[in-house]
Amino acid sequence: xxxxxxxxxxxxxxxxxxxxxxxxxxxxxxxxxxxxxxxxxxxxxxxxxxxxxxxxxxxxxxxxxxxxxxxxxxxxxxxxxxxxxxxxxxxxxxxxxxxxxxxxxxxxxxxxxxxxxxxxxxxxxxxxxxxxxxxxxxxxxxxxxxxxxxxxxxxxxxxxxxxxxxxxxxxxxxxxxxxxxxxxxxxxxxxxxxxxxxxxxxxxxxxxxxxxxxxxxxxxxxxxxxxxxxxxxxxxxxxxxxxxxxxxxxxxxxxxxxxxxxxxxxxxxxxxxxxxxxxxxxxxxxxxxxxxxxxxxxxxxxxxxxxxxxxxxxxxxxxxxxxxxxxxxxxxxxxxxxxxxxxxxxxxxxxxxxxxxxxxxxxxxxxxxxxxxxxxxxxxxxxxxxxxxxxxxxxxxxxxxxxxxxxxxxxxxxxxxxxxxxxxxxxxxxxxxxxxxxxxxxxxxxxxxxxxxxxxxxxxxxxxxxxxxxxxxxxxxxxxxxxxxxxxxxxxxxxxxxxxxxxxxxxxxxxxxxxxxxxxxxxxxxxxxxxxxxxxxxxxxxxxxxxxxxxxxxxxxxxxxxxxxxxxxxxxxxxxxxxxxxxxxxxxxxxxxxxxxxxxxxxxxxxxxxxxxxxxxxxxxxxxxxxxxxxxxxxxxxxxxxxxxxxxxxxxxxxxxxxxxxxxxxxxxxxxxxxxxxxxxxxxxxxxxxxxxxxxxxxxxxxxxxxxxxxxxxxxxxxxx
Numbered sequence: 001x002x003x004x005x006x007x008x009x010x011x012x013x014x015x016x017x018x019x020x021x022x023x024x025x026x027x028x029x030x031x032x033x034x035x036x037x038x039x040x041x042x043x044x045x046x047x048x049x050x051x052x053x054x055x056x057x058x059x060x061x062x063x064x065x066x067x068x069x070x071x072x073x074x075x076x077x078x079x080x081x082x083x084x085x086x087x088x089x090x091x092x093x094x095x096x097x098x099x100x101x102x103x104x105x106x107x108x109x110x111x112x113x114x115x116x117x118x119x120x121x122x123x124x125x126x127x128x129x130x131x132x133x134x135x136x137x138x139x140x141x142x143x144x145x146x147x148x149x150x151x152x153x154x155x156x157x158x159x160x161x162x163x164x165x166x167x168x169x170x171x172x173x174x175x176x177x178x179x180x181x182x183x184x185x186x187x188x189x190x191x192x193x194x195x196x197x198x199x200x201x202x203x204x205x206x207x208x209x210x211x212x213x214x215x216x217x218x219x220x221x222x223x224x225x226x227x228x229x230x231x232x233x234x235x236x237x238x239x240x241x242x243x244x245x246x247x248x249x250x251x252x253x254x255x256x257x258x259x260x261x262x263x264x265x266x267x268x269x270x271x272x273x274x275x276x277x278x279x280x281x282x283x284x285x286x287x288x289x290x291x292x293x294x295x296x297x298x299x300x301x302x303x304x305x306x307x308x309x310x311x312x313x314x315x316x317x318x319x320x321x322x323x324x325x326x327x328x329x330x331x332x333x334x335x336x337x338x339x340x341x342x343x344x345x346x347x348x349x350x351x352x353x354x355x356x357x358x359x360x361x362x363x364x365x366x367x368x369x370x371x372x373x374x375x376x377x378x379x380x381x382x383x384x385x386x387x388x389x390x391x392x393x394x395x396x397x398x399x400x401x402x403x404x405x406x407x408x409x410x411x412x413x414x415x416x417x418x419x420x421x422x423x424x425x426x427x428x429x430x431x432x433x434x435x436x437x438x439x440x441x442x443x444x445x446x447x448x449x450x451x452x453x454x455x456x457x458x459x460x461x462x463x464x465x466x467x468x469x470x471x472x473x474x475x476x477x478x479x480x481x482x483x484x485x486x487x488x489x490x491x492x493x494x495x496x497x498x499x500x501x502x503x504x505x506x507x508x509x510x511x512x513x514x515x516x517x518x519x520x521x522x523x524x525x526x527x528x529x530x531x532x533x534x535x536x537x538x539x540x541x542x543x544x545x546x547x548x549x550x551x552x553x554x555x556x557x558x559x560x561x562x563x564x565x566x567x568x569x570x571x572x573x574x575x576x577x578x579x580x581x582x583x584x585x586x587x588x589x590x591x592x593x594x595x596x597x598x599x600x601x602x603x604x605x606x607x608x609x610x611x612x613x614x615x616x617x618x619x620x621x622x623x624x625x626x627x628x629x630x631x632x633x634x635x636x637x638x639x640x641x642x643x644x645x646x647x648x649x650x651x652x653x654x655x656x657x658x659x660x661x662x663x664x665x666x667x668x669x670x671x672x673x674x675x676x677x678x679x680x681x682x683x684x685x686x687x688x689x690x691x692x693x694x695x696x697x698x699x700x701x702x703x704x705x706x707x708x709x710x711x712x713x714x715x716x717x718x719x720x721x
Contacts, residue, residue: 054090054123055167060176063095065184066165070139071156088119090165091158095183101158102142103188105279105286106134107270108163108356109196131163134194137289141192160184162275171381178379181275182282182367191283193297195270200291202261207299259318265290266320271327274353274364277346280327281334281368301328326350334368343369343376344396344405348444351429351436358385361430362392374399385427386418390462393423398456403467403661404448406720407684408441409646411628421681422465422720438627438646439535440663440686447662455660457717464678465720468659473636475645475653475666479575479585482625483567525581526551526591531688532642533631534620542613549610550617555586562614568622580633580642629686646683655685659715663687670721678719 058064071087093099109130116124117132127135142157167173177184185191197203270276280286286297304325307314314321326349333339346365355361363379366372375392397403406421410428419425429436457466527544530551538547553559555576563569576586583591628647633640634655643655645666654667664687667679 067091068159100189103185103191104161106194107273178363185279186282190285193288197290200293203265204293263318271324272354274355281330304328340370401451403455406681409683449662468715469656469718470715472655473634476633476635479578479631482571522591526588537620546613550614552589644686
């Protein structure tokens with residue numbers, strides 16, 4: 001018998017009463033079906049709809065909300081059968097002094113799978129199957145809690161659920177209710193997080209016992225009595241824990257199923273819903289309702305915290321819990337530590353969440369953020385997403401006194417959105433993929449800087465941003481991109497005919513005289529290449545000399561044989577001849593290398609450490625190139641430089657130092673435009689510290705003022721479109 005089957009068999013009958021499969025109930029945007037004909041009512045927003053027969057306008061001055069009064073009705077059918085139905089009615093209450101109510105946190109689910117719920121008097125409303133099941137389970141939960149003091153037939157529960165308590169067809173009301181969402185969930189006596197799950201009792205069992213944290217894994221003990229028994233759950237060894245070896249084998253099977261159960265739990269769409277962040281973070285008390293089993297939120301948070309601290313105990317293919325990790329972190333910051341959360345940070349931390357309406361990716365976070373009302377004063381569902389992002393981004397840049405936001409472009413090769421190029425490409429960053437941003441963008445918090453001046457110049461609009469910049473150079477050549485996995489997760493390589501670089505690398509030093517006796521400039525060039533390729537992400541235990549030795553092995557049989565990523569092997573082969581200052585990469589790798597790392601003998605400890613460092617070196621390069629960064633040579637006004645740029649970069653794109661931006665920016669000049677100096681932002685540029693020190697962010701730029709750091713080139717007013 002499996003773990004799931006055993007739990008189903010032993011589940012309490014009074015609480016897990018079978019759900020009536022044909023009971024009426026459904027909701028999709030609160031579509032209303034009146035029993036009798038009626039005349040439509042004109043709403044304040046000027047539209048006529050059947051929905052206004054159900055919803056009267058809310059009194060905003062008293063912070064009025066609607067609440068759903070749910071009653072379970074037992075109907076005696078013919079032939080003595082009994083059918084359970086929902087009887088619902090809407091009530092109105094003020095958030096200033098609300099009654100006790102439960103706020104429901106759930107995922108709407110598939111809008112095509114619907115049920116019908118009856119709203120008195122004489123109205124039936126369609127709701128999604130998910131909402132129907134959630135209401136059913138909440139009523140059962142509350143009935144079970146109050147069964148000692150309430151009669152089943154007369155029992156009711158007061159509940160707030162967005163799909164029924166907000167008129168989803170009225171954008172004015174939706175916008176107004178969004179501003180009250182924090183208060184709705186914080187003023188509730190309890191927030192119930194409803195999660196559909198096929199193994200609810202198993203999840204309850206595993207979470208409550210701190211899965212893999214409190215001795216949950218079985219362990220055989222053989223005491224002196226030679227009676228076989230199992231130490232189970234809490235590690236105790238009392239007689240109640242004594243089981244046969246056959247039963248132990250059964251429990252051992254359960255251990256193999258436990259990760260599957262937890263994976264199913266955290267794979268549910270609920271954990272990816274953006275509104276859940278605020279609903280869970282602000283709640284005084286949260287109960288996770290998995291089917292008909294209640295799990296305190298603190299137990300779920302404890303399991304997540306344990307896995308975050310010890311990620312190695314989680315199988316590599318069972319990492320769905322990462323999609324729920326941000327919920328625990330938001331709640332901890334907001335409710336426990338009371339740390340202020342900025343809207344920019346909240347949007348960065350929640351980039352993998354999902355929303356039916358993309359505007360909710362912003363609106364759902366406003367109540368948590370101390371600056372939410374500053375950047376989005378009035379959430380408006382009538383305003384297009386592009387306008388919202390443009391207005392918000394421009395305001396952020398002015399208030400934050402930094403243009404660093406323009407460097408957040410994501411990894412899409414072509415920008416298909418209608419956003420101005422100087423705004424963060426949130427549409428791409430919101431793709432939900434772990435690889436939707438480059439490592440440079442992922443490290444945004446490390447290089448983001450606030451300046452003592454407003455970098456947004458007068459005359460800027462939501463379409464054109466006027467800034468001050470200094471030109472440095474144009475892209476002269478680009479190394480190829482590292483192949484990326486396709487939608488099916490497979491990598492497609494495009495081999496090309498070329499000379500066998502690896503076989504001729506060993507005698508390279510003897511053939512190229514400049515390598516056997518390299519000049520200082522060549523040594524510095526090789527140093528700059530690997531420093532740029534690794535983008536400062538090498539582990540601190542790897543010294544510069546060790547990193548240089550690792551770089552020298554990339555184009556040797558020994559080094560290449562230790563690379564296991566086919567896409568990286570293809571990149572190494574394809575770019576072996578990529579020239580920097582007239583020298584191929586494979587040649588620069590050999591500069592200054594007086595000794596190669598020998599083959600790995602089992603007894604040689606020093607060699608083992610070297611090759612371990614080489615593995616970390618390879619992992620770093622794979623991380624950088626795999627995120628979409630690309631190696632380029634920029635022909636500069638002072639000298640040529642090596643840099644890493646977004647994968648969408650093209651030859652002749654220009655590198656600029658922008659006043660108010662912490663890193664150089666790659667711009668593409670627009671052609672066939674009436675006004676000069678119009679550019680499209682491609683993304684941020686990574687250069688080594690040696691290049692960055694030439695440019696001083698704190699330097700006070702003035703129109704026409706010269707900067708000796710850039711060979712007396714004056715600054716220019718740029719129009720970013």
